[in-house]
Amino acid sequence: xxxxxxxxxxxxxxxxxxxxxxxxxxxxxxxxxxxxxxxxxxxxxxxxxxxxxxxxxxxxxxxxxxxxxxxxxxxxxxxxxxxxxxxxxxxxxxxxxxxxxxxxxxxxxxxxxxxxxxxxxxxxxxxxxxxxxxxxxxxxxxxxxxxxxxxxxxxxxxxxxxxxxxxxxxxxxxxxxxxxxxxxxxxxxxxxxxxxxxxxxxxxxxxxxxxxxxxxxxxxxxxxxxxxxxxxxxxxxxxxxxxxxxxxxxxxxxxxxxxxxxxxxxxxxxxxxxxxxxxxxxxxxxxxxxxxxxxxxxxxxxxxxxxxxxxxxxxxxxxxxxxxxxxxxxxxxxxxxxxxxxxxxxxxxxxxxxxxxxxxxxxxxxxxxxxxxxxxxxxxxxxxxxxxxxxxxx
Numbered sequence: 371x372x373x374x375x376x377x378x379x380x381x382x383x384x385x386x387x388x389x390x391x392x393x394x395x396x397x398x399x400x401x402x403x404x405x406x407x408x409x410x411x412x413x414x415x416x417x418x419x420x421x422x423x424x425x426x427x428x429x430x431x432x433x434x435x436x437x438x439x440x441x442x443x444x445x446x447x448x449x450x451x452x453x454x455x456x457x458x459x460x461x462x463x464x465x466x467x468x469x470x471x472x473x474x475x476x477x478x479x480x481x482x483x484x485x486x487x488x489x490x491x492x493x494x495x496x497x498x499x500x501x502x503x504x505x506x507x508x509x510x511x512x513x514x515x516x517x518x519x520x521x522x523x524x525x526x527x528x529x530x531x532x533x534x535x536x537x538x539x540x541x542x543x544x545x546x547x548x549x550x551x552x553x554x555x556x557x558x559x560x561x562x563x564x565x566x567x568x569x570x571x572x573x574x575x576x577x578x579x580x581x582x583x584x585x586x587x588x589x590x591x592x593x594x595x596x597x598x599x600x601x602x603x604x605x606x607x608x609x610x611x612x613x614x615x616x617x618x619x620x621x622x623x624x625x626x627x628x629x630x631x632x633x634x635x636x637x638x639x640x641x642x643x644x645x646x647x648x649x650x651x652x653x654x655x656x657x658x659x660x661x662x663x664x665x666x667x668x669x670x671x672x673x674x675x676x677x678x679x680x681x682x683x684x685x686x687x688x689x690x691x692x693x694x695x696x697x698x699x700x701x702x703x704x705x706x707x708x709x710x711x712x713x714x715x716x717x718x719x720x721x722x723x724x725x726x727x728x729x730x731x732x733x734x735x736x737x738x739x740x741x742x743x744x745x746x747x748x749x750x751x752x753x754x755x756x757x758x759x760x761x762x763x764x
Contacts, residue, residue: 380502387495388727392711401715402747402755404674405723407546407692409746413611414659417652421615424644433643435635437465437619444650445619452578453589455597461624464631465646467638468616469576469605472630474500475637476572476601476620477538479629481506485537487572490523492728492737494546494574501540509536510730513548515695519687521548525559532563538570539563541590544577547728547742548695549688551585561593570626571600576618577691579609579660582668585689591621598623601630606649608692609663611746615645667692667745670752674745677756683741692746695725697739705739719758 389406396403412418436442442459449455457463466472473496477487481504489497491510501508509531513521539560543552552560564571571590578587591600605618620630671687675694678685684697699705707724715721725740745752 380505381499384499384502388723389495392721392723395712395715396721399715399719401719401721402751402758403721404743404745404747404755405711405721407608407744407746408613409611410751411611411748414652414655416655417610417612417648420651421644421648424647429644429647431643432640433465433646435640436460436631437463437640438643438646438650441465441617441619441646441650441653444653445621448653449602449621453592455589455591455602455621457621458624462621462627464620464627464634466618466620466634467641468607469574469603469618470496470500471616471634471637472601472603472605472618472620473497473540473572473574474503475630475634476603477501477504477506477540478637479631479633480504480570480572481537484535486533486535487538487540488528488531488536488569489540490542490545491730491733492547492725493540494542495727497540497542498730506537507535508730509533510733512733512736513545513550514736515548515686519549519685520689521545521550521686523556528559529563532567532569536567536569538572540572540574542574543590544575544581544585544587544690546577546691547693547723547725548686549691549693551581551587551689554588557588557590557593561590561596564599565595569599571596573600573602575602575604576608578604580664580667580692581690582664582671583689587690599626601626606645606652609660610649610652612645612649615642615649617642617645617649670745670747670749673749673752674743674756677752677759678743681756681759692744694743694745696741696743698741699739707738707741711741718761720755 392405442463445463446457446459477500483505485506488509498508591597601622607613682701686695711724723742725737729737
C-alpha cells in the first residue's frame with residue numbers, strides 16, 4: 371500500500387508491485403528468479419531477425435496510432451486461422467503497448483464512475499488497479515482449487531456478483547496465476563450471464579497458445595452472441611518469448627474498439643515500431659512452431675512440478691500458462707506465503723511469488739498459504755532451481 375500523501379485516493383491501496391520487490395531480491399541475493407513470468411531464452415530467429423532488419427532499415431519513428439497495417443492484418447489472419455473469428459484489420463484490430471495497455475484502455479474507455487466489473491480471483495495484479503484508475507469498482511468472484519488441480523467458480527456466486535451497476539465481466543483464460551483453462555461449460559455460463567444482463571466481456575487471452583495435456587483454449591467471442599459484446603486481448607510476449615517488446619492488441623467490433631482507442635490514444639499512444647513487423651512475421655509462422663512451443667513448456671512444467679513435489683510442496687497441476695501454484699503448509703505450518711517468499715532467496719536461492727497478492731482484501735486468506743513458481747526457463751536453470759529447493763536451507 372502506498373504511503374505517499376500525494377497518491378490519488380483511487381490508488382492508495384496500491385504500492386510497488388510484488389514483481390518489482392521479488393526481482394530486486396533475485397538481483398541482490400543472486401537467486402534464481404522463478405517469480406516473474408518471463409523466459410530466460412530468446413524467441414524464434416525469424417521474429418528476432420525481422421526486428422533487427424526493421425531497426426537497420428530505419429523503422430524507428432512513431433508508427434500509426436492504430437498500429438502498423440502489417441501487424442493488424444497479421445492479427446486478423448491469426449484470429450481467423452486459429453479461432454475462426456473474422457475481424458476487419460482496419461476497424462476491429464488495435465495494436466497496444468502490451469496486453470496491459472489494451473486492458474487499461476478497455477476499462478478507461480468503457481467505465482463511468484461507480485460502474486462495476488466482475489472478475490475472477492486470484493487475478494493478475496493490474497486488473498484491480500486499472501479498474502480503480504477508471505473510477506470503477508471491482509467485484510471479485512472466487513476460483514477455488516480442486517483435487518485435480520483445476521480452479522473453478524460457483525455459478526451461484528457469479529450470478530450474485532452481477533448488479534444493476536455491472537458494466538463488464540473481465541475474464542482471463544488460460545488463467546494466471548492458476549493455470550486453469552476455462553471449459554466450454556464454464557464459458558457458456560459466463561456468456562449466458564453477459565447476454566442476459568447486456569454486459570461487455572473483456573477477455574485476456576495472452577496465454578492462448580500455452581495449453582497442455584489436451585486442454586483446449588476456447589475464445590469466448592466464438593460462442594453464440596458473444597463476438598459483438600467481447601473485447602479480446604492478447605499479445606506477442608508469451609507466444610514469441612519477447613515480453614520486453616510490449617506489443618499487444620485488442621480485437622472487437624468497431625463500436626467497442628472505438629472506446630478502447632479513445633482511451634488508448636492518451637496513454638503511450640504508440641510504441642515498438644520495429645517490433646510490430648517482427649511480430650507479424652511470428653504470427654504467420656507454421657503450426658509446427660505453436661505445437662513445439664506448447665510441448666516444450668509442458669516438459670518444463672512436468673520437470674518443475676516433479677521437483678516441487680520432491681521438495682515437499684503440495685502442487686496444483688496447471689493446464690496452461692507459465693505457472694505452478696503450490697501450497698507451502700507441508701513445509702511451513704504457519705502458511706505465510708509472503709514471509710516464505712521473502713526468505714526463500716536467502717535460504718534456498720530461489721525467488722517465487724506469494725499468491726496472496728492476486729486476491730482482494732476480502733479473499734486474501736484464500737491465497738495466504740499459496741506460492742507461484744514460473745517454469746518458462748531453460749531446462750538447465752529449472753534443474754538448478756529444483757536442486758536448491760530440495761537441498762534444504764543453505
